[in-house]
Amino acid sequence: DQQVKQNSPSLSVQEGRISILNCDYTNSMFDYFLWYKKYPAEGPTFLISISSIKDKNEDGRFTVFLNKSAKHLSLHIVPSQPGDSAVYFCAASASHSGGSNYKLTFGKGTLLTVNP
Amino acid sequence: EPEVTQTPSHQVTQMGQEVILRCVPISNHLYFYWYRQILGQKVEFLVSFYNNEISEKSEIFDDQFSVERPDGSNFTLKIRSTKLEDSAMYFCASRSFPTSASETQYFGPGTRLLVL
Numbered sequence: 539d540q541q542v543k544q545n546s547p548s549l550s551v552q553e554g555r556i557s558i559l560n561c562d563y564t565n566s567m568f569d570y571f572l573w574y575k576k577y578p579a580e581g582p583t584f585l586i587s588i589s590s591i592k593d594k595n596e597d598g599r600f601t602v603f604l605n606k607s608a609k610h611l612s613l614h615i616v617p618s619q620p621g622d623s624a625v626y627f628c629a630a631s632a633s634h635s636g637g638s639n640y641k642l643t644f645g646k647g648t649l650l651t652v653n654p
Numbered sequence: 655e656p657e658v659t660q661t662p663s664h665q666v667t668q669m670g671q672e673v674i675l676r677c678v679p680i681s682n683h684l685y686f687y688w689y690r691q692i693l694g695q696k697v698e699f700l701v702s703f704y705n706n707e708i709s710e711k712s713e714i715f716d717d718q719f720s721v722e723r724p725d726g727s728n729f730t731l732k733i734r735s736t737k738l739e740d741s742a743m744y745f746c747a748s749r750s751f752p753t754s755a756s757e758t759q760y761f762g763p764g765t766r767l768l769v770l
Contacts, residue, residue, distance in 0.1 A: 559663065570757050581658070581745050581761035582697065627697065640749065640757055641710055643689065644697040 542630050543567045544645035552653055558616040561581050561628030566611065568630040572642070573602060574614045576625045585626075586613070618652045625649050655679045658762035660746050666768045667736055674763045675731045677746030685749040686729045687759060688721065690714075690742040697745065703729065736769045743767075 543562045543568050551557045559573075569590040574582035587603045588595040588611070601614045615622055628645040659678045660703055667673050679686050688700040701711040701720055711724040729748075730739075742762045743766050 565685075574761070579766070581660075581763045584758050584760060587758055595676070600759065629697075640685070641712075642689070642697075642701040642747075642759060643699065643700055646696045 540645075541568075542628055542643050542645040544546040544626075544628055544648050546648050547646070548649040548651070550651045550653060551618050553620055554617045556650065557618045557622065557650055558615075559615075559626050559628075559650065561611050561613075561642070561645055562609055563611075565610070565632065565643070567632040568643075569633055571602070571632045572601050572629045572631075572641070574629060575598075575622075576627060576647070580583050582627055604651060611654045615650075618650075620652045620654050623650055623652050658729075658760055660744075660762035660765050661722075662765060663763065664699075664768075666765045669722075669726065669738055669769055670735050673733050673736055673767060675733075675744050675746075675767070677729045677731070677762055678727050679729055679746065680750075680760060682729070683748035683750045685709075685751075685759075686721075686723070687747040688731045689745045689747060689761075691764075692742045692744065693740075697729055700744075730732030733745055736767075738769050740769055741769045 539564050573585040574585040575585050579590045586600045586602050588604050588612045623648040627647045629642040631640040663674045686703040691697045701715045703710045718734045719746045722730050745762045745764045746762040
């Protein structure tokens with residue numbers, strides 16, 4: 539049951555270029571999306587998020603785009619730096635009426651390698 | 655910057671033994687979660703906890719699992735009788751009172767549990 543899919547297990551880019559990480563989802567109830575960065579033996583670190591009422595959110599070098607009709611989101615990192623090398627997880631949550639558990643459903647992650 | 659902490663960082667136990675994983679969420683947060691990641695797999699939701707009770711649990715969270723908030727700061731996950739397949743990285747996460755600006759969950763560094 540892959541409600542959140544990251545179809546690229548790995549991505550390699552040159553320092554200074556753009557990194558584009560993609561994520562697709564199938565559950566139309568998802569209304570909040572997040573990107574986490576994870577280094578080995580550490581917990582996921584929150585990077586950026588977007589609500590379903592928006593189609594773009596920007597924070598410094600990181601921009602997330604949401605295409606609700608295609609059920610697709612992407613994370614753009616410009617310019618990419620060697621320190622960005624990590625596993626990037628896409629996650630999604632759905633608000634529930636009468637409560638807000640907001641459990642996260644994760645994709646399998648994409649290993650980004652930024653080469654100097 | 656406030657952060658979620660977890661202890662121990664590593665735990666090795668024999669099959670059938672009880673383990674308790676501990677977490678200290680961010681102090682003003684009200685929602686607490688446990689997730690796990692089996693090696694090579696995606697991060698999976700286990701349980702959410704709010705107002706001193708479980709608000710949602712996954713099918714993984716069977717009778718062998720329990721959670722508790724014994725005092726104002728700690729949040730624990732207990733596995734009563736560990737199985738080999740419980741070997742995983744266990745992450746605690748917390749979230750503040752839900753508004754559109756605060757749906758982000760912040761994760762701890764994880765406890766690596768190895769059941770022999």
